Amino acid sequence: MTALALLKPLEILGTMRRVTGWLDDKEAELLIAAAVHATRDGGVRTFVEIGSYQGRSTVVLGAVLRALSPQSRLYAVDPHQGTVGAADKRLNRSAPTFSSFLANITGAGVAEVVKPLRSLSYETEWDQPIDLLFVDGLHDRLNVERDFRHFEAFLTPGAVVLFHDYADYYPGVVAFVDLLVAGEGWAIADRAASMVMLHRVVG
Numbered sequence: 775m776t777a778l779a780l781l782k783p784l785e786i787l788g789t790m791r792r793v794t795g796w797l798d799d800k801e802a803e804l805l806i807a808a809a810v811h812a813t814r815d816g817g818v819r820t821f822v823e824i825g826s827y828q829g830r831s832t833v834v835l836g837a838v839l840r841a842l843s844p845q846s847r848l849y850a851v852d853p854h855q856g857t858v859g860a861a862d863k864r865l866n867r868s869a870p871t872f873s874s875f876l877a878n879i880t881g882a883g884v885a886e887v888v889k890p891l892r893s894l895s896y897e898t899e900w901d902q903p904i905d906l907l908f909v910d911g912l913h914d915r916l917n918v919e920r921d922f923r924h925f926e927a928f929l930t931p932g933a934v935v936l937f938h939d940y941a942d943y944y945p946g947v948v949a950f951v952d953l954l955v956a957g958e959g960w961a962i963a964d965r966a967a968s969m970v971m972l973h974r975v976v977g
Contacts, residue, residue: 781810786837793878795830801938801969802834805908808934808964808971809838812906819846820902824895824921825911826852828871829878831938835908836884844887850875851891851898852911895921904928910938915946922950934963934973941968 783806790802797805813819821839826832832850839846854872872892879885891898895911907929909921918937929935940947951970954960963973 781806781838781841786834789837789882790830790834793830793833793882794828794874797830797834797938797969798967800966802831804964804966804969804971805831805834805936806838808906808936809835810842812934813838813843813846816843819843819905821846821848821906821908822904822925823848823850823908823910824852824925825909825938826850826854826871826875826890828874829882831908831910832875832879832888833882833884835906836879836882836888839887840884846887847889848884848887849889849891850879851893851895853894854892896924898924900925900928902928903930904933905930906934906936908936908938913939913944913947915949918947918950922954931974934971935960936969936971939968940965940970 783803786806787799787802790797809821812821821835823832823835832848835848839848854870854875856868856870875890879888904925907925909918911917911921937947937951940951954972955962959975960972961975962970964971
């Protein structure tokens, strides 16, 4: 049985649905496809997720690594203060989410491939190449750009980058993604609902 045959997307989606969050099935399927693409050549891979909340997207990415590349790691960056939304519109605040996050990744069986980093993205010390970057922190333009720029220099030539909530209701996300596509060497590779995946333009 090949490693890819071990991947069970329907089971991954079922696990995801039990975790509180806003990722829908089509968006999760795009995350799965991006993660499969990023692990296609074998070897140890490094994924970074910015904005984990209670782990809904974390369990999706973690499940792919567990099945296809268990020696690889997903670094989940989030201060877990319970703050979501956009700083230039309205921030919604709830109870801290770290305990729920840990319970969810443990329950999903992905804790061994997930490394939580309980910090703001731009305060995170980093020195590793990144094969997949998923940006889903605060959704105003300033924070989206800070999230991306902090890790940009570490993206490998073949890295994929995904942004969640690329939609009219979060114009800051749209503005920054459009900037990358318009003049910084990135192109939209795929899109599902409000999830957009970018890759570098070659040549």
